[in-house]
Amino acid sequence: MTMELFAHPFSSYCQKVLIALREKGLDFELRLLEPDQTVTQAEFARLWPLQRMPLLRAGETVLMESTLIIEWLDLQHPDAPRLLPADPQAALQVRLFDRLFDQYVMTPMQKLVFDCIRPAEKRDPHGVAEAHALLEKAYAWLDGQLPAAGWAVGQCFSLADCAAAPSLFYADWVHEIPPELHRLRAYRQRLLAHPSVARAVDEGRPYRSWFPPGAPDRD
Template identity: 60%
Template sequence: MELYAHPFSSYCQKVLVALYENAIPFDFRMLSPDHPQHMDELGKRWPLRRMPLLVDDGRSVFESSIIIEYLDQHHRGPVRWLPESADAALTVRLLDRFFDQYVMTPMQRIVADYLRPAANRDPHGVAEYRKLLDSAYAWLETELAARQWVAGDAFTLADCAAAPSLFYADWVQPIPESCGNVRAYRRRLLARPSFARAVDEARPYRPLFPPGAPERD
């Protein structure tokens, strides 16, 4: 298999966690200006040019959640990404969407605002995204009570989404002290070998973080 991705991308890290958890072999196709051939290949296979993209025996699979479900179906390992129970699987999918929509997205909007010329920045929009993150933290604080992982005792697709979401979101809108469960969960995610590996592989790219990466984690 081939994964077209960048190690500093949050959505790429989400997929890397799943690949590393089950020790699935793959070739990494770096998406960067230094590898224009990979960018060309991405564009041919997925005209929207969004990463990550998984290619398996000529089949293109895109969107991080779909890629992980694809791996669960076609390259199953000891760690299952969705429970067998249909209701439990819905809970995992819901939490996956929660992290993508209400943590990852506002984080990315805040970061994107730093890339705009100063005259075109949107302080009102950024303030709203920060409020959304605070609301997400508060909701998650209750959900995580007495849970090791976000959907229960098992590490699932939802945790793959949570790891990079909370990792980067805490950089732009720190998780408050009042959300002790969320802060502890983030620490558990960082200690998970699969995500720790993804974080370490991305360290050389921290100067690219527009707001400035904090000297921690």
């Protein structure tokens, strides 16, 4: 059964799923969501009227939302490296970090990015200030929780790291992680050096001119 991923390689939530697919060594077809791909765009809109990337189709199964897609991949391919621990208590900890990275790093990061797209008269300085403040709090908390080595939860790369990689990658571009947060900065560097993450970053590299605030000349 061929899996099709409707996605774009520069999208943070798409990268989250792309990292999971590569981590598990699974074959899939990338259905590139770009404006000139009219057939793919129309099919995507038919399958998911909200048109929020990514979407995975496998036969008659259609899945939206990155976390759900990754959990489904674990259920369908249990012999590939697991991204959720089999132990329910350990899985809860992985899910916690997945939600923390999505809600408190990815979401404020996107607020800062999308505000740059708005017309000047419609920008939201109060919301932007709130997003910066939330990232400051999230960074400080994460620095106190992350281990000095290994991954977010234990020694195995997991769903939590799939969420962390794109969120921290882009968040650091719009609100740099303070130098004194050594553990968080080191964790981000470990993520960027990890093969499945490095590949996702490289596949998004040609699109860096699209980054509304302007992509820094690093990473």
